[in-house]
Amino acid sequence: MSEFLLLGLPVPPGQQGAFFALFLGMYLTTVLGNLLILLLIRLDSRLHTPMYFFLSHLALTDVSFSSVTVPKMLMNMQTHDFFISYPGCISQLYFYLFFGCVDNLLLAVMAYDRYVAICHPLHYTTIMRERLCVLLVAGSWIFSSGSALLHTLLLAQVSFCTDNIIPHFFCSLSILIKLSCSNTSVNELVLFTEGAMVVIFPLCGILVSYGHIGASILRVPSTKGICKALSTCGSHLSVVSLFYGTIMVLYFSSSSSNSTDKGMIASLMYTVVTPMLNPFIYSLRNRDMKLALRVLLKKNPFAM
Numbered sequence: 001m002s003e004f005l006l007l008g009l010p011v012p013p014g015q016q017g018a019f020f021a022l023f024l025g026m027y028l029t030t031v032l033g034n035l036l037i038l039l040l041i042r043l044d045s046r047l048h049t050p051m052y053f054f055l056s057h058l059a060l061t062d063v064s065f066s067s068v069t070v071p072k073m074l075m076n077m078q079t080h081d082f083f084i085s086y087p088g089c090i091s092q093l094y095f096y097l098f099f100g101c102v103d104n105l106l107l108a109v110m111a112y113d114r115y116v117a118i119c120h121p122l123h124y125t126t127i128m129r130e131r132l133c134v135l136l137v138a139g140s141w142i143f144s145s146g147s148a149l150l151h152t153l154l155l156a157q158v159s160f161c162t163d164n165i166i167p168h169f170f171c172s173l174s175i176l177i178k179l180s181c182s183n184t185s186v187n188e189l190v191l192f193t194e195g196a197m198v199v200i201f202p203l204c205g206i207l208v209s210y211g212h213i214g215a216s217i218l219r220v221p222s223t224k225g226i227c228k229a230l231s232t233c234g235s236h237l238s239v240v241s242l243f244y245g246t247i248m249v250l251y252f253s254s255s256s257s258n259s260t261d262k263g264m265i266a267s268l269m270y271t272v273v274t275p276m277l278n279p280f281i282y283s284l285r286n287r288d289m290k291l292a293l294r295v296l297l298k299k300n301p302f303a304m
């Protein structure tokens with residue numbers, strides 16, 4: 001098999017232009033919004049804290065994650081050339097799994113950071129040292145690279161015979177396994193076990209962190225403490241809800257009768273909508289980010 005055929009989104013021919021403009025605008029918003037977050041964190045010294053260090057990596061991951069699939073989808077919609085080469089498909093799969101896993105682990109790391117900030121505020125600077133922050137982020141990137149490489153190498157061992165049609169807008173691992181004419185029992189086992197651990201363990205870490213945060217708030221049930229916790233964790237909770245809500249929709253849609261279309265819609269949420277909304281969630285709900293943006297605009301001579 002030298003190439004695959006990506007069927008893309010089920011868009012009527014007369015509406016291709018409108019959907020192209022819509023997704024192009026969403027992609028540009030994703031790139032510009034996350035790059036703005038990176039710029040603000042880089043330029044404002046008040047944002048040089050562990051929380052914003054993790055947020056900068058999340059913004060970088062969101063841009064990269066969206067760039068793995070959306071430009072190819074837009075190019076296919078514009079040129080009507082829906083073929084992708086075998087090496088291109090395998091490469092797209094690797095980076096999709098890689099950045100998706102990094103995104104997942106960074107959300108867990110940020111939850112731990114919020115737990116330390118609220119439950120152990122006096123020891124926050126001692127616990128969240130620069131060395132630990134770098135190790136947590138580096139560990140997320142290294143583990144994600146190994147996880148994606150494992151799935152990619154296993155897929156490279158199987159054969160594809162005559163069926164090369166992928167009913168999706170990118171090279172999905174589960175669909176490629178189904179298209180293979182080889183024995184894929186090992187691939188399916190690894191996808192089920194290792195893939196589930198990549199999602200379940202970080203989610204458990206997030207739930208445990210917020211469980212401790214909730215218990216800490218209940219021990220001192222003051223309005224000021226609740227407002228402080230919400231202002232500290234509100235943005236992260238919104239992103240976590242959006243991220244894992246989409247994953248659950250994607251998981252449960254695989255067992256439904258119209259799983260292909262539902263899975264495609266969930267994948268659009270996962271790869272297009274969520275990375276686009278993250279900058280708005282963090283900038284609109286975060287006082288420090290809004291202050292840094294106002295300072296940046298004041299320094300800009302063209303901002304009138």
